[in-house]
Amino acid sequence: MAELVEIIDPMDPRLDDFRDLTVADRRPDRPGGRGLVIAEGVVVVQRLLASPYPIRSLLGVRRRYHELAGDLADVAVPYYCASAEVMAQAVGFHLNRGVLATADRVQFADAGSLLARSHTVAVLEGIGDHENMGSIFRNAAALGVDAVLLAEGCADPLYRRSVRVSMGNVFKVPFAVLHGWVDDACSMLHAHGFTIAALSPAADAMPLFTAGLAGARVALLLGSEGPGLTDQSIAASDIRVQIPMADGVDSLNVATAGAIAFAAVARQR
Amino acid sequence: MAELVEIIDPMDPRLDDFRDLTVADRRPDRPGGRGLVIAEGVVVVQRLLASPYPIRSLLGVRRRYHELAGDLADVAVPYYCASAEVMAQAVGFHLNRGVLATADRVQFADAGSLLARSHTVAVLEGIGDHENMGSIFRNAAALGVDAVLLAEGCADPLYRRSVRVSMGNVFKVPFAVLHGWVDDACSMLHAHGFTIAALSPAADAMPLFTAGLAGARVALLLGSEGPGLTDQSIAASDIRVQIPMADGVDSLNVATAGAIAFAAVARQR
Structure with a gap:
C-alpha cells in the first residue's frame, strides 16, 4: 500500500x-x-x-x-x-x-511487436496538436483500435494536455514511433499483413462503410486537418477511404473523422 | 460593397x-x-x-x-x-x-417549421458545454443533419466559443428551442413522422449500425457525457441505439458519439 x-x-x-x-x-x-x-x-x-x-x-x-x-x-x-x-x-x-x-517515461514496445499482436491500428502523420492526439487515443480505446503508430510530425502522446484529453487512454492503448516513414514503415506494415487505408477527402476514394475492410488487418492512416496526408503516404497506401460528407474537405476534426473510421472498421469485422 | x-x-x-x-x-x-x-x-x-x-x-x-x-x-x-x-x-x-x-440575434424558425422540412435532426438534452455544442454543429453540417433542436439545459449555440468551435456552422445548420420537453415536444416530433432514437450506452440498446434507421425521419437524441439522458427522455424515445464500445459508458465525447451516430444514419439512408 x-x-x-x-x-x-x-x-x-x-x-x-x-x-x-x-x-x-x-x-x-x-x-x-x-x-x-x-x-x-x-x-x-x-x-x-x-x-x-x-x-x-x-x-x-x-x-x-x-x-x-x-x-x-x-x-x-x-x-x-x-x-x-x-x-x-x-x-x-x-x-x-x-x-x-x-x-517515468519508458518505451515498452517497438512498432513491429505491436503490429504482430494487433488487428486494427491507427497510423498518424502530422498530428501536431496535443488535444487531437489525446482525443484520438480516447477514441481508439473506446472503439477497439489495438495500437497507435506515430509516423512523422506528431505531438507527444505523453504530454500533459494529451494525457488529460485522452482521459488517461494514452496509458492504455499501446503506441510506438514508426521509423523509416514512408517506405520502410509501409513495408513493415505489409509484412505484417496490414492493408493500409488512407482516410482522404478525395472524390474517388472509396466510401468508408463499404470499403471491404472486414477480415484483413487494417492500418488506418490519418493526417492533419490542414495539409492532410502527404503525397508519399497516399501513394504508399493500398486504398483510400472517405467519409461521405456534405461539406467537403476539412469539415470534420481529425479525431472525429478518425472515430468514425474506427467505428466503421469495427462494424465491418 | x-x-x-x-x-x-x-x-x-x-x-x-x-x-x-x-x-x-x-x-x-x-x-x-x-x-x-x-x-x-x-x-x-x-x-x-x-x-x-x-x-x-x-x-x-x-x-x-x-x-x-x-x-x-x-x-x-x-x-x-x-x-x-x-x-x-x-x-x-x-x-x-x-x-x-x-x-444581431434574431430567431428564424420555430421547431415545427424546421421539422416539416427535415429528414434527420439532432435533439440535444443537457449539452451545457459551449465547445461540445460547437462541435456538434460542425459535425451536423458535415454529416447531413438538417437541423438541431435544443431541449433543456443546453448551452447557447451563438455564444462566441460555440461559434468558433463550430467553424461558423451554427450559422449554417438551422436550430430552434424545443418547448414543452419531454411530452409536448416528443408529440410534435411524432406528429412530423420522426422516429426518436436515443443514443444510450445501455446494454440492451440496439447496435447503431443495424438499428434500421433507413427511410424514416430520424431524430437522434443526445444527452450529456456525465449524467446522460434523463429517464423521461429515454422513456419518450421510440428506440435506444448504442455505439458498440470496448470501454463502456462515457468513453466517447458526446460530440464524437454524435458524429458516429450522424454518419450511421447517413449510411443507412
Missing part, C-alpha cells in the same frame, strides 16, 4: 516532481529533454497505476487517498497528502481534481 | 461592438441579456455573411478586406479597417485571425 505522508510545507522538496506543473512538461534535466508523465484526477491516475509506467509518487488530498485505496494496494511509492491550498501553491494553480501522480 | 472605413484610434466609438470581446458575450443591455453574434476569422465571417443574421459591422486588417471582397459585394455595413495593434487594443487581446464581424 502506498504510504500516506503528510506534507504541510508547499516548498517541501519531496513535492519537486509536482512543482510548477504548467512548465514541468519540458524538463531539460530529464532523459530526452522531456518531462515526467503526469496524471491528473482519479480516473487518469487509475489508468496510470494500471499501466507499465513506473510510478514515482502521488500528491493529493486525503479523500482521494481513500477513493484510490484499491488501486494503491500494490503501490510502493509515497502518497503525499496535502491540503488543497498546499497543493495549489506547489503546483502553481488550483487543481480541482484533487490528485496527481507522476511516473 | 461594404465601405472601407479607416480607424486609427482604438477608443473610436464605432468599434464599441468589438470592445473587450472576452466579456462582450454577456451584455445585459442587449435583448435577452445576451450579446451580439460574433464571428472570428475569414471562414467564420464568410458563413455569418451568408446567413440570415443581420450584419452590423466588420473590423479587420486591410488584407482581409481584399480576401473577403466577393463576400462583401452586397454588404451595406462598414468594414472598419485597422492595424493589428489597434484591433488588439480595442478587442482586448491579440487576434491572429485578422477579421471580425458582428450581427
